[in-house]
Amino acid sequence: MAKKVFGRPKSLKENIFHYCPGCGHSIAHRLIAEVIDELGIRGITIGVPPAGCAVLAYNYFDFDMIEAPHGRGPAMATGIKRTLSDRVVFSYQGDGDLAAIGIAESFHAANRGENISVIFINNAVYGMTGGQMAPTTMLEQKTTTTPAGRHKTLDGYPVKVCELFSPLKGVTYVERCTVTSPANINKTRKAIKKAFQCQLDSLGFSLVEILSPCPTNWKMMPIDSCKWIDEVMSKEFPLGMFKDNITQEKKIAEAV
């Protein structure tokens, strides 16, 4: 009998994604669902989707979810996690959600060392509202609200979330990945798994940033979008591990 080596994760519903062709959300969703299946935590996971393209995430994820007002995911996740400390709670946030309107909620949840995970989709643009400037929009990048390109003196600079969050003492694990190639997708899956495991072991706040293509609003073909991440975006937002205190935190936890 043939062995099944690939299938739809149990933590994903049968619904067809509404995301545009080439969008990174569908990949990120799938990776999260795969990790949740792999860790066997579907029954104890509560997800908090954001306002933005991923607002309908509950149509796709097959575990409990509650939608947060724009930017407030980490505050809501804090409330859930402090009430049900043995559940796995994560917020799924875009760049506007995390780094603009919700920077206070995200930053302080991280600083409190809330034992939650944040999956951060950085596509350098506001997707759902039609391609306006995001806090992570690149300098010179054209959006509908920076028609001549993002200008440093008018619009400021791209906000680097991993670099900002990793020095916080409450933060245990921070990594930036992307989904532009099978190798990068595998790395992202590993990072998400590590973040969730960090939470399962009660080791504190974890954040995985995913540089994610938005071909529609970038006005590029999907393949060129991946190329743009690899060649341009990841120069501003370098991939890699920013903080991994997991071993250290484990030792402290074991000593106590």
Next chain:
Amino acid sequence: MNKVLMSGNNIIGEAAIRAGCRFYAGYPITPQNELTEYMANHMRNTPDGVFIQSESEIAAINMIAGASAAGARVMTSSSSPGISLKQEGISSMAACELPGIIVNIMRGGPGLGNIRPSQGDYFQATRGGGHGDYRTIVFAPATCQELADLTMDAFDLADKYRSPVMILADGMMGQMMEPVVFKKPKARIYSEKFILQGAGTGKSKFIRGLILDAIDMEEHNWKLARKYKIIAENEIRYEEHQIEDAQMVIVAYGTAARIAKGAIKRLRDNGLKVGLFRPITLWPFPELNLRALSAKVKNFLVFEMSTGQMLDDVRLSLQGYAKIDFHGRPGGAVPTPSELANVIARNYDKND
């Protein structure tokens, strides 16, 4: 239980914990800091109790929304400017039908205003406050005993109707001390099916306020409206004070009603037959009960520590049925009973 002497802000905290509140988040703002501090001191000694000093009022309301969804009895508190910040979350809780208690210890406004007692947030509290088509139950306690009783009742109503409930008091109520007796709280009735705690081996569920289909969203609005209608039919509370022989009735709530009682005592000592109608629920407003009073009294005076907000609801109740006058002191000015008595006396014999 014996009587204890406590200040208003502490009473709300104690009543909440006794009622089973196990999650409190708040941000410091005068004149309600004692409540936040009380929760900080006492939640840590309460099994499963959580206290978080949040980074903002916006975070606090969303924290309690999350904890509410996860099944805890929840409360947050603030004062006027902070309550404005919470409106996004209150609207969201109304949409998602999440129970929770929001305490507003009002101060002078608009803007940062001042930290003196005021009643300028009546419109905000009774008209929903945030965006969208929704209502919140609003309790207006006027004594420390009511702060205790209504705080406990607020938790029961929030669960019963799966709705945020607001306790609207002012800096005077928060700071004053009176003896109170804490009643025995009722056992919580709240179905597990509304609680988000992980799907287990069963079907997953989600809680949302975003409903993109207009017809579905319309139906959700009508569903909420049907709920508000039931609340309006069943949860109205008010007090009538010395109205049996009254020639004139004062309509006031909260601290203003206390001042009115003092004024009425003085006036009655001088032979003026004045009574008080005090709404205890500001929404739902006791419209028909007030109108019923107009069958025998034709002279009403609304007294508020604002430029006239509840006045609108009194007009909706009495316009065409009786004469309505108004006296207001906004911005944190608190009139004495004798000042109010003089105003009432001037209007007592007016029959225009």
